[in-house]
Amino acid sequence: MEKGKKGHIDHLDFSKAHFDHLTTDEKIETFVQAYRVPQKRSKVDALELLREKLDKKNTEKPTRNLRIYWSAAASIALIALLTTVYFYTTTPSHIIASRGQHIEYSLPDGSEVTVNAESKLSFSKSAFTEKRTLKLEGEAYFSVRKGNPFVVETKLGRVEVLGTTLNVYARDNELSVSCLTGKVKITANGQTVIIEPGEMAELVAGTLKKATNINPGQMAGWRSGEFHFDNIPLISIFEEIERQFNVKITTKGLENRFYTGGFTNENLTEALEMVCLPMQLDYEIKNGNKIRIEPKTK
Amino acid sequence: MKVLSDKNQTETGLTKVGFEQLFDAYYDELQHFIYFKSGDTDVAEDIVQDVFLKVWEMRSTVRGETARALLYTIAANLFSNRYKRMKLNLKLQQSIVEDRTFETPEFEMEIKEFDRKLQRVISELNENNRTVFLMNRMDQMTYNEIAASLNISVKAVEKRMKKALEHVRKEIEQKF
Numbered sequence: 106m107e108k109g110k111k112g113h114i115d116h117l118d119f120s121k122a123h124f125d126h127l128t129t130d131e132k133i134e135t136f137v138q139a140y141r142v143p144q145k146r147s148k149v150d151a152l153e154l155l156r157e158k159l160d161k162k163n164t165e166k167p168t169r170n171l172r173i174y175w176s177a178a179a180s181i182a183l184i185a186l187l188t189t190v191y192f193y194t195t196t197p198s199h200i201i202a203s204r205g206q207h208i209e210y211s212l213p214d215g216s217e218v219t220v221n222a223e224s225k226l227s228f229s230k231s232a233f234t235e236k237r238t239l240k241l242e243g244e245a246y247f248s249v250r251k252g253n254p255f256v257v258e259t260k261l262g263r264v265e266v267l268g269t270t271l272n273v274y275a276r277d278n279e280l281s282v283s284c285l286t287g288k289v290k291i292t293a294n295g296q297t298v299i300i301e302p303g304e305m306a307e308l309v310a311g312t313l314k315k316a317t318n319i320n321p322g323q324m325a326g327w328r329s330g331e332f333h334f335d336n337i338p339l340i341s342i343f344e345e346i347e348r349q350f351n352v353k354i355t356t357k358g359l360e361n362r363f364y365t366g367g368f369t370n371e372n373l374t375e376a377l378e379m380v381c382l383p384m385q386l387d388y389e390i391k392n393g394n395k396i397r398i399e400p401k402t403k
Numbered sequence: 404m405k406v407l408s409d410k411n412q413t414e415t416g417l418t419k420v421g422f423e424q425l426f427d428a429y430y431d432e433l434q435h436f437i438y439f440k441s442g443d444t445d446v447a448e449d450i451v452q453d454v455f456l457k458v459w460e461m462r463s464t465v466r467g468e469t470a471r472a473l474l475y476t477i478a479a480n481l482f483s484n485r486y487k488r489m490k491l492n493l494k495l496q497q498s499i500v501e502d503r504t505f506e507t508p509e510f511e512m513e514i515k516e517f518d519r520k521l522q523r524v525i526s527e528l529n530e531n532n533r534t535v536f537l538m539n540r541m542d543q544m545t546y547n548e549i550a551a552s553l554n555i556s557v558k559a560v561e562k563r564m565k566k567a568l569e570h571v572r573k574e575i576e577q578k579f
Contacts, residue, residue, distance in 0.1 A: 119503065121510045129576050130568075136521050137540040140495040142435045145444050151434075152426055155455050162456070198449060201486065227445055240445075 161231065200226045202243075204351035207328070212237075216255065217248040219328050222348040244274045246325050249287075261308055262293025272325040279341075280308040283319055326367075333367040339384065342368075343398065346376055357399040359386075416463035425470055426455055433478050435542055439534045440482055442491040442526060450485075454478045475552045493526045517575075524574040528567055535560055536567035 127135065146154070202208045202220040209219050210226075213233045220226050224243020229236075237255040248270045249255045255266040259275035267288040274281045282291050283305040290299045291306045296313040298306050305319040326333050332349070334342055339362045343354045349370040364384060368376035377388050381398065388398045417425070433454060437447035454477045458465060465473065497518045505511040525533060535553075538544045539560075546564070550557045 119499070119505070121506055121513075124510075124514070129572055132517065133521065133568075133571055133575060134540070136497065136499065136518060137525075137537070139498045140537075140541050141498060142438045142447075142541070143444050143494065143496055144434060144448070146448060148427070148430050151430060151448065151452065152423065155426065155452055158452070158456060159459055199446060199485070 158231065198228055198230045204348050212239075214250050214252060216250045219246045221245060221327055222351075241273055241275055243276055244272070244327070246270070246272050246328055262291060262313070265290040265292070267299075282306045283325070285325065327370075330370040331367060332370065334364055336363050336365050338362070339364050339380075342380055346373075346380075350376070352394045352396055354396045354398060357397075359398070359400070417458075417465045421467075422455075422459060422462060425458070425474070429471060429474055432538075432542055432544070433474055436475065436534065436538065437478055437482055439537045440479075440530055441486060442493045446482075446486060450478055450481050453481055457481075471552050472554055476554065479553075491526050493522050495522060521571070521575065524571050527574070528570060532563045532567040532570070535563040536571075539564060 124132070200208055200210050200218075200220050202222055202224050204223050206222055207219060209217070211217055212228070213230060214237060216237075218226065221244035224241070224245060226239055226241050226243075226245055228239040235253075237253060238258060239256070240258045242260065245257075247255075247257070247266065249266045257264040257266070257273050259273065259280055261275060261278070261280040264271070264273055264282050267290055270285040270287065271289050272283045272285070280293060282289060282300065284300045284302055286302055288299060288301055289306075290297060291313065293308050293313050294311055298313055298315050300306050300315060303317065303319055305316045307314050307316060332345055339359045340356060342364050343356060343359075346352070346368065347354050350373045352373065362384070364380065366379065366383065368379045370376065374390075377390075377396070377398075380386070381388050385401045386398055387401050388396055390396050430451060433451045434447045437450045438444060441447060454474055457477050458470075458474065500511075500515060500518060505514065525537070528536065535549055538549050538552075539546070544552070546557050546560045549555075550560045553560075
């Protein structure tokens with residue numbers, strides 16, 4: 106459904122003089138018209154995928170005949186009902202934990218996963234038993250059943266599980282993987298490392314590094330509500346608090362400061378005190394969910 | 404717009420060819436529709452897949468003239484059932500800033516800043532207002548088409564448009 110799209114934008118006079126001359130409405134109009142929705146797969150690929158799914162369905166079971174119901178009442182209400190039923194009878198292929206939420210989930214192969222707050226895990230439910238591949242944005246803990254390769258793809262690299270339990274952290278430009286039992290292979294930026302229990306792999310400035318003597322209990326402590334940090338930028342700690350408590354934190358003057366310690370996710374004030382007290386910071390909570398943090402003034 | 408020719412729509416509903424014609428005609432706008440609601444390409448593409456699977460299952464009852472509204476209804480239901488709590492963060496591609504050289508780096512920064520703010524403000528709109536606003540402004544669907552697709556009145560479309568535009572205008576002026 107391309108409707109003579111937006112080609113004219115390219116020929117638009119885009120000098121500063123012209124832009125400054127536009128009214129707010131005209132600026133909005135120009136920009137919004139020039140937006141494109143990102144697509145990961147093309148329409149052709151999407152149709153191909155749909156055909157595959159339909160073929161698979163047809164060989165699995167004959168389509169149910171819904172006509173009896175429909176002749177009774179072909180109403181929007183019924184459509185709504187059907188889609189609800191449809192939802193409850195199929196497994197979701199995205200597991201999305203919002204702020205303040207941890208989700209425990211059993212994958213189709215029997216492996217267990219715990220998804221940390223503000224994280225998204227996606228997989229193809231139909232293909233999963235044959236090809237165990239998941240996509241992760243955020244952080245999750247996996248307990249993997251033995252079987253064929255189990256792969257976690259993240260924006261920065263690929264984690265292949267050769268053993269059983271591991272923690273994957275993949276947010277913004279950070280990727281870190283720790284291994285609790287078994288063996289894990291990580292590939293990122295064309296580099297590969299294999300880690301064993303007590304070891305951790307981290308992507309630092311494009312280089313994949315291996316760290317030893319890691320306390321594996323601490324790495325995945327978030328599952329029991331305990332968060333530990335070892336010399337991590339303060340700002341990242343507050344981002345984790347934002348995710349765990351679903352609050353908005355604004356900070357001032359905390360750049361280039363690092364923190365070693367932790368917090369628990371039971372009580373917001375307590376968590377803030379655990380970080381702010383030793384770091385000599387003042388915090389102020391407004392409306393229960395907006396927090397301002399800055400260094401103590403003398 | 405008439406998408407299904409008569410020979411692909413039999414007494415008993417959709418043929419395979421008719422089904423693929425529907426796909427071809429509405430895939431993009433449905434993907435956009437769910438993206439406007441979710442800000443997530445994966446979610447949008449998955450939902451649209453499921454919408455068409457669903458429509459295929461019920462093909463014997465699908466009629467050409469109501470097909471578009473049906474697609475939107477299923478898409479909207481699947482989305483609200485699965486993803487109510489999602490935090491929205493639109494990352495639309497801005498063709499103005501692609502492949503263009505600006506007079507000065509300062510002006511380029513100004514343009515990119517404006518773009519960032521605009522996307523944030525649009526992300527903050529409520530879901531219904533945002534969706535209608537982007538369907539009209541980005542996909543250039545008419546108020547009538549939007550009303551018919553979403554099963555709402557043209558008046559309701561006008562109202563959502565007005566609210567969206569007022570909010571965006573106000574926020575942009577404030578933030579600049």
